[in-house]
Amino acid sequence: MFQYENAWQGALRRIADAARASGRAPGEISLLAVSKTFPPAAVRAVHALGQRAFGENYVQEALAKMDALQDLRDVEWHLIGPLQSNKAAAAAARFAWVHSVDRAKIAGRLAAARPASLPPLSVCLQVNISGEATKSGVPADEVVALGGAVAALPALRLRGVMGIAAATADTALARSQFRLLARCAADLRAAGLPVDTLSMGMSGDLEAAIAEGATMVRLGTAIFGQRPAATDAGA
Numbered sequence: 001m002f003q004y005e006n007a008w009q010g011a012l013r014r015i016a017d018a019a020r021a022s023g024r025a026p027g028e029i030s031l032l033a034v035s036k037t038f039p040p041a042a043v044r045a046v047h048a049l050g051q052r053a054f055g056e057n058y059v060q061e062a063l064a065k066m067d068a069l070q071d072l073r074d075v076e077w078h079l080i081g082p083l084q085s086n087k088a089a090a091a092a093a094r095f096a097w098v099h100s101v102d103r104a105k106i107a108g109r110l111a112a113a114r115p116a117s118l119p120p121l122s123v124c125l126q127v128n129i130s131g132e133a134t135k136s137g138v139p140a141d142e143v144v145a146l147g148g149a150v151a152a153l154p155a156l157r158l159r160g161v162m163g164i165a166a167a168t169a170d171t172a173l174a175r176s177q178f179r180l181l182a183r184c185a186a187d188l189r190a191a192g193l194p195v196d197t198l199s200m201g202m203s204g205d206l207e208a209a210i211a212e213g214a215t216m217v218r219l220g221t222a223i224f225g226q227r228p229a230a231t232d233a234g235a
């Protein structure tokens with residue numbers, strides 16, 4: 001009856017199954033629906049099913065979507081794509097979360113632009129867990145220093161870490177990269193920076209991520225279907 005109902009329910013089932021397989025409670029893992037490249041109507045349809053957290057990669061595209069969906073008061077918008085300095089002010093004003101903070105300069109820009117009327121912006125540090133030079137993210141051994149810089153900014157709330165595993169059929173490799181991200185979160189806690197979020201796992205690797213402790217999985221394809229390939233890289 002609803003266009004995305006089967007896919008959305010199926011995604012929730014995959015999360016619950018993966019949680020149980022690891023001896024975890026399904027309620028420990030939240031679902032971020034990644035709506036990049038899909039029109040406002042698609043977000044509206046999935047919102048009608050009960051989904052509230054949506055992830056976007058491109059600030060301009062997201063702002064247009066937010067404007068088109070203003071009547072939906074309770075959408076929680078997450079920015080998960082690379083963030084350029086010149087978009088930081090707009091991002092700080094319109095998103096509830098930014099998962100892609102990978103340098104102190106961007107954190108400072110976000111903090112300076114976060115409206116005082118809003119609660120602190122929830123922030124995850126993006127960590128380069130695949131080791132690929134083309135991927136964004138802070139190296140794992142710089143996470144604690146960056147976390148300290150973010151935690152010092154009252155307009156930001158340090159929530160945790162985000163990572164993207166290499167696109168691979170090798171489950172053991174994906175798991176080792178997710179394990180590295182989990183260790184980064186543990187390092188932050190050990191440094192006295194309390195974090196509650198491990199943002200890891202996408203449509204192709206959510207089971208591996210949940211096995212390594214993911215608390216938020218970011219699913220696009222599994223809910224909305226295939227995206228046009230050319231728009232997939234993030235910008």
Ligand SMILES: *Cc1c(COP(=O)(O)O)cnc(C)c1O
Pocket residue numbers: 034036057080081164202203204218219220221222234
């Ligand atoms: C596009 C994207 C996703 C969703 O990917 P799917 O494979 O479609 O689930 C998750 N995280 C980030 C950072 C992305 O850019």
